[in-house]
Amino acid sequence: MQPKAVSMSNISLIPLQMRLLLLAVLTLAFMLVQPLSALAQQQSLAPLAEKISPSVVNITTSTVVAGRTGPQGIVPEGSPFEDFFREFQDRNNNGDGNRPRRSSALGSGFVITEDGYVVTNNHVIDGADEILIEFFNGDELKAEVIGTDPNTDIALLKVEADGPLPFVSFGDSDIARVGDWVVAMGNPLGQGFSVSAGIVSARNRALSGTYDDYIQTDAAINRGNSGGPLFNMDGEVIGVNSAILAPNGGSIGIGFSMASNVVTRVVDQLKEFGETRRGWLGVRIQDVTEDVAEAMGLESASGALVTDVPEGPAREAGMEAGDVIISFAGKTVADTRELVRQVGNSPVGETVRVTVMREGSTQTLRVTLGRREEAEGAVPAVAAGPDDGDEPVTKDLLGLTLTTLTDELREELGADAAMQGLAVTAVDETSEAFEKGLRAGDIITEAGQQKVTSISELEQRVAAAEEAGRKSLLLLVRRAGDPRFVALSLAE
Numbered sequence: 156m157q158p159k160a161v162s163m164s165n166i167s168l169i170p171l172q173m174r175l176l177l178l179a180v181l182t183l184a185f186m187l188v189q190p191l192s193a194l195a196q197q198q199s200l201a202p203l204a205e206k207i208s209p210s211v212v213n214i215t216t217s218t219v220v221a222g223r224t225g226p227q228g229i230v231p232e233g234s235p236f237e238d239f240f241r242e243f244q245d246r247n248n249n250g251d252g253n254r255p256r257r258s259s260a261l262g263s264g265f266v267i268t269e270d271g272y273v274v275t276n277n278h279v280i281d282g283a284d285e286i287l288i289e290f291f292n293g294d295e296l297k298a299e300v301i302g303t304d305p306n307t308d309i310a311l312l313k314v315e316a317d318g319p320l321p322f323v324s325f326g327d328s329d330i331a332r333v334g335d336w337v338v339a340m341g342n343p344l345g346q347g348f349s350v351s352a353g354i355v356s357a358r359n360r361a362l363s364g365t366y367d368d369y370i371q372t373d374a375a376i377n378r379g380n381s382g383g384p385l386f387n388m389d390g391e392v393i394g395v396n397s398a399i400l401a402p403n404g405g406s407i408g409i410g411f412s413m414a415s416n417v418v419t420r421v422v423d424q425l426k427e428f429g430e431t432r433r434g435w436l437g438v439r440i441q442d443v444t445e446d447v448a449e450a451m452g453l454e455s456a457s458g459a460l461v462t463d464v465p466e467g468p469a470r471e472a473g474m475e476a477g478d479v480i481i482s483f484a485g486k487t488v489a490d491t492r493e494l495v496r497q498v499g500n501s502p503v504g505e506t507v508r509v510t511v512m513r514e515g516s517t518q519t520l521r522v523t524l525g526r527r528e529e530a531e532g533a534v535p536a537v538a539a540g541p542d543d544g545d546e547p548v549t550k551d552l553l554g555l556t557l558t559t560l561t562d563e564l565r566e567e568l569g570a571d572a573a574m575q576g577l578a579v580t581a582v583d584e585t586s587e588a589f590e591k592g593l594r595a596g597d598i599i600t601e602a603g604q605q606k607v608t609s610i611s612e613l614e615q616r617v618a619a620a621e622e623a624g625r626k627s628l629l630l631l632v633r634r635a636g637d638p639r640f641v642a643l644s645l646a647e
Contacts, residue, residue, distance in 0.1 A: 200338060204350050207390050209291045209321035211383060213342040214262040214275055214298075216283035263341030263383030264288070264312065265392065267422070269319035271296075273312040274422060275382030276397055277303045280310050288314050291348060302425030306366050308397050309418055310382075311425040323384065326391025328414035331355050331370060339374040339396055339410070341383025351375035353408070360411060362398060365495055369411040370394045376410030385412040394418075420500060434501035435527035436509075437467025439638060440491045443479060446642035450620075450629040451604070452515060453479065459494040461511075462631065462638040467530065472522040474511065476631065476638070477604040481517070482510035499527065514604070550610045552617070553628070553643045554586025555579050555593065559609055568596055569635060575608040576600035576633070591641050593632060600638075601631035621645055 262279030266272070273288060280286055286298040298312040314320075331337075335355045343349050353374030360369040372385060376396050385394035394412025424431045440459040448456040458479040464470045480488050484507040488494045501507060503526040510519045549558040557577040560570070564578050579597040582589045601607060602616035620628045627642040 200350070200352055203338060203386070203388065203390055204340075207323055207338075207340065207384075207386055208348060208350075210266045210323040211291065211340045211348065212264045212266065212273060213289040213347065214264050214279055214382060215287045215289065216260045216262070216280055217285045217287075218260075218283050261342055261345045261379045262381045263379065263396070265340075265384040266320050266322040267325070267392075269322055271314040271316050271320055272301070272422075272426065273298060273314060274384075274395060274418065275310050275312060276395065277305050277308045277310040279382045280312070281305075286312060288312070290320075302429040302431075304421045304425065304431045306431070307413055307417055307421050309395065309413065309421045309425075311422055323386075323390065323392055325415045325419050326387050326389065326393045328368075328370060328393040328416045331358070331387060331393050333358060336388050337370075337372055337374055337393070338386045338388075339372065339376055339380060339383060339412075340386070341376075341380035341396060343375070343377035343379045345379055356409070361492065362411065366417060366499055368414040368417050368496070369397070370414055372410050372412060373408040374410060375408070376412075380410075391415075431528065432503050433499040433527040434503055434505065434524035435468065435530045436494075436498045436522060437465060437469040437525060437530065438474060438480075439463040439465075440480070440494065441639050442490050444642070446627050446644075447629060447640055450625060450627040450642040451479070452625075453512065457481070457490065458488050458512065459491045460640055462640055468522050468525045469509075469520075472509070472520040474509070474520055474522070475513065477601070477640075478511035478513050478518075480509060480511050482508075484508060498524065549580065551583075552610075552613065553645075554583040554588035555599075556581035557599070557610060557613070560598070568598065570598060570633075574598065574600070574633075575606065577607060577610065577613060587644055588641075591643070593641065594634075596634065598633045599630050600633055601629075603628055604631075617645065 260279070260283075262275055264273045264275035264279070267274055280300060281303070286300070288296050288298045290296075296314040296316060298314045301311040301313050303310040333355050337353060337355055339351045339353070341349065351374045353372050355370055356373050357371035360371050361367040362369060370385065370393065372394075374385070376399050380396045381398075383396045384392040385396055387393050393415045395415075395418050396410060396412045398411040400407065400409035400411075421431060439462045441462055443451075443453065443456045443458050443460050445456045447460065448454075458481040461469075461474060461476055461478045461480065463476055464474050480494060482488060483494060483497045484501065486497060488497070501524055503524060506521055506523045508519050509522050510517055549556065551557075556579065558564070558580050560574065560576055560578050562572070564570075565572060565574060568578065577599045579593060579595055579599065581595050582593050599607060599613070602613050603620055605616060607613045607616065617628055625645065627644045630641050630643060632639055632641050
């Protein structure tokens with residue numbers, strides 16, 4: 156039986172309650188149709204592409220490469236084939252193999268101000284003698300380098316145009332969610348202006364840099380896209396396309412864009428100073444692992460464990476090796492990576508509150524930050540103490556064969572003449588110590604966060620830890636001067 160149609164002519168015959176119900180259904184249907192209609196209208200990315208394309212640029216760099224004087228890198232000097240390869244190379248260069256030649260490279264970028272500031276990757280323009288910017292309308296302008304930051308692979312360029320240039324603005328990368336739509340633009344494989352779309356696949360990726368904060372995307376990114384922008388659907392730049400995971404050399408849907416909230420801080424400093432000026436705390440740190448947390452009696456494996464405090468801001472503020480930094484400038488520190496980023500993003504000369512856990516209680520220190528760029532390359536101070544003059548003693552303990560340091564051992568291991576501690580002469584390959592990376596040549600300078608200068612002192616630390624119910628003992632180990640904490644189990 157077919158349902159009867161309801162016409163406008165007989166709707167007045169329907170009872171009031173039924174009419175109200177019918178009105179509610181029609182209203183709900185109208186509300187559902189509107190978003191669906193809007194979604195259908197936004198399926199094309201053409202309007203967005205038309206809006207942002209004029210601000211995206213192709214970058215061509217050229218570099219003068221010195222000519223070869225022989226078959227370098229092909230055959231060893233003195234090889235019987237050397238003359239053959241030299242003749243072959245000379246023929247291919249028309250007899251001009253020794254003359255300098257010009258090498259070109261391609262990349263992408265985008266304009267961020269109407270007066271011609273352009274952002275790209277540092278590796279796109281690194282070492283270039285000439286940089287040429289090609290705009291969407293075909294115009295070309297030469298660019299000069301304002302400043303670069305190899306740590307984040309960001310470079311700031313400047314062009315001089317006759318009038319205002321179309322530009323784009325940075326968005327807030329922190330609010331980008333996994334699953335959000337994004338658009339990548341650039342010059343892939345030298346093919347000219349190209350648009351690709353995808354989603355945010357992951358956030359907060361780290362590749363190899365200290366300040367890495369990459370957005371991972373499946374929008375197609377290939378060689379030549381480097382330095383190009385990653386847009387959100389509002390046409391804001393939330394990332395700078397910098398790297399791809401490409402076992403076969405091409406895009407496989409795993410690309411990485413440096414987050415805009417990192418880029419904007421770098422760009423502002425490059426524009427103002429021509430270089431970066433990052434805060435510097437002046438400590439060496441390592442992550443707090445579960446076994447290190449247990450050995451130190453910490454409630455959780457979080458924070459940044461200070462392994463060394465050379466001359467600098469942290470030492471002046473009273474920070475010590477063995478402190479665990481749990482808060483910086485009012486923000487909780489989850490791990491070393493987060494602390495490095497927080498410090499690096501802080502202004503040079505600013506005084507901040509740093510909360511540390513020391514011997515079971517918290518202390519707040521006031522540290523005036525230095526400048527990292529000035530501190531890099533400085534030789535860190537090495538913990539030292541007076542020579543006790545004891546004769547060398549050797550003993551096996553915790554899977555290690557240990558001996559007291561002598562002047563001969565210090566010289567052999569390249570240690571400071573005043574360094575005190577125990578030298579590791581052998582490691583049981585079946586022991587936990589070997590699994591955690593201890594090797595012959597390491598020097599143990601602390602145990603249980605107290606200095607050790609003799610075998611007997613180490614045995615006292617072991618006994619004290621066992622008496623306190625600890626399952627492991629925390630050792631400060633130095634290798635070629637670099638310190639790190641290692642927790643070794645005390646179980647027999």
